[in-house]
Amino acid sequence: MTTQDTAPLTFEDHFGLSPELITRTLDAALSRGGEFSEIYLEYKLFTFIRMEEGIIKETAESVSRGAGIRVISGGRTGYAYTNRLDAAQLKHGAMTAASISRGSGRSSARLSPSFPPHTYYPVQENPYAAPLPSKISLVESAYGSALEHDPCIRIVKASYADQIQHITIANSEGLMRSEVRPLVKLTCVVIAENKSGRREAGYFGGGGRVGMEYFSQSLTPQEIGRSAAREAVHLLDAAEAPAGEMPVVLAPGHSGVLIHEAVGHLLEADFNRKKTSIFWDKMGRRIGSPQVNIFDDPTIPFFRGSYNMDDEGTLPRKTPLILEGKVTGLLQDRLSAGIMQAELTGHGRRQDYTCIPIPRMSNSYIDAGDYSPEEILKSVQRGFYAHLFQGGQVEDSGKFTFSVSSGFLIENGRLAAPVKQATLIGSNIDILNKISMVGSDLRFGLQTGTCGKEGQSAPVTDGCPTLKIERMTVGGQT
């Protein structure tokens, strides 16, 4: 199935709703005043396969269909959702959402249906439509490759998940857009155990908004299995991480989580509109090294964080957040852009129809700089090299952490002993100013990441070249 085949899908096919009923719902939502109403229709199909202990333990399938109805009135949002898509339920939802408004009603604009002009995921073979045995063989292949990699590998868990999400959004301004988003993920978790009983885990995975061809052309299940196994075996010899402040070099790719936590979240418009983000009063100001350029780009083909339209129907665009160390942009959704009188950037995302859209990242990265990775490493006498990450967290004050699952000590400009498990902590503006070298080797991390905000998860990716931070607190045990 190609995207051309799926494009003509409309709300009528999957939701059984006529344009008149949608207009009536939008009108009902505005019947007590309010300046904006919207209906978000979602139909999502999901497949999951899990292999453990040499067998396919479970296959799962799921169907989810529902509508979220939103009314914006001043800064207030009224929201209702239902998974019963009949006229009575939609009317009830619309009136519930309208309850935050006090005023006289008005009607919505005439709907003009359209599709997003670009597709950022022109897949050849849609994973959801692929036969189950072909998906099972991907899982078995990743599993087998991990197990065969080394005699120390004791436990392997491989899993495959795909989904296809059909969305139609209609609002009182007359917008009505539909799209179909594929998403697939193949992951492998491995536990290695040595003779003395020490156990360590490794993880690897891939996917994105890709077709089944990805697993033969871009990243094979064998590579996924072997990479997870390599990591676990490598950690068997790792020492405790050091503790204290020291120079830190971040490996390219996975270290993008630093940008995601330290910068991305705090440039989401809602935190700035509410003045809770440390960045709210710093637009246009220099807050980091001039080598630092940071973007969020929902239009990177096949990436997990990409979309043809955001979850409010806005066409997305590559958005500069930091240019030459200066704050230049925010990630906007409709509500914040309306209040701040800013342009939409297409970053209003939601987990599903049960959730209110909020400003979110998509694919965020720090752009390549001038230094070769070798030069960067050579400049460090003694320090910490952060290689793989478990994730991170930030709060509005700019304090952030990220957890390194695997790293190295740096001694005399070279990678020395491998070390495990350490949390790095810092304050974002302080750390952005301490970025002293930006590498030329921009890479993106795994296509398996999920970001959580206000209880909603969203698929994201992040990217980063090799980076040197002059000093940062490393929280190991020795």
Added chain:
Amino acid sequence: MTADKIEERTTPLLEDLVSTGTLHGADEVEITFQAATEFSVDVRLGDIENLIEAGSTGVSIKVILDKRTAVATSSDLDRSTLEDLVIKAVQRAAQGSSDEYAGLPAGVPDPVDPETLELHDDEITRLDTETKISLARETEAIALRDPRITNSHGASFETRKIHSRLINSHGFSRSYTETYCSLGVGLQAGDTDDLVEGYWGSARRHFEDLETPESVAQKAVARTVRQLRPRKIKTQKVPVLFEPEMTGWLMGFLFSCVSGTAVYNRATFLLGKLGQKIADERVSVYDDGLLKRGLGSSPFDAEGVPCRKTSVIERGVLTNYLCNTYAARKLERSSTGNASGGGVAPSNFHLAAGSTAPADMIRSIEKGMILIRVLGHGLNPITGDLSRGAFGLWVEKGEILFPVSEITISGNLGAVLQEIVAVGNDLEFNRSVCGPSLLIGEMTVAGL
């Protein structure tokens, strides 16, 4: 339509689905149904920010054919959609692998009468919208009266009512209703470039047990302003006092290490440690699924096995792993009634209260830190290693001197459990995974 009305109407459909599965060749079929009504309101700087009200339903299907398992879920209650999912699940099961440990529990005893657990409160259903909004508004307003509070993330009041029914091909068919309410507020103090963050929330099954707006606001304010003007400290090993909320995450980490799933996957450092002393003798940990009004209580688990109180650590000795039916068969143990959504989940998993007052713990610290907040993940059940970003209060000679930030704490859960030198008398079931204050003899605090 109310949740219990939907449930009443749906039961015949669920029974039919079990028959559909059996008719198409499944050896065993299990159907779970949930209908929920939810309300939440966020108030920020005095005005409503978000108001959400919704009803939702969901069906989960599990079929077993020749010891091969397939599952499915749907939010759609349409009969043909659901029948189709059951039939496809039977077909998919045939493509899976045979697993001798697969299958539903057989011959389960009767669970307790759900009413004795007092899991639902009709008062929550009767609260009108204005009352709910004003609870959030009042909480934030009280907090904002404190001049040291400079901004607000908003206050939220939420309620939920869930009706669940489990039916299986062994003739099990039971249901229960539960309610939940919570009130919380997030605050900031200090200027933009010197911000500190704090939060407090109360969550209960019954509205009458919920903390008042005054109490929530006062705790949130105190927890925020005590962090103002933090200092950095040098890297060192010192005693660390875990506040109850911090013991809470430590217990969450411990749960992931005693889950039967982690044990048969060799993914826990507590593998093979049953019957061994793994903690100081002051430490006893229980998982109590039958705690009256407990946030994690229920009459039976996701497989219909009665919930119960299980001792996990008794005076420092590891006594049990927590299991669903599958993990129990793998480990040649019995299910502890902890099945949840295909895996194992805690009920009310808690470290039992000790006898030391938290104030006495502080007084006993010559030089050390009270851990008040953490940031980041850094937990590895396989090794027990833990490393998290931290915020604390520095203590010398039994007195709190100043707040500290931009530090990390690290250690190993195995060592931390052994080095508990005092257990607080301040256990409160504000969450389903919880514990009292704990004083740990020594942990690494990394800073400058």
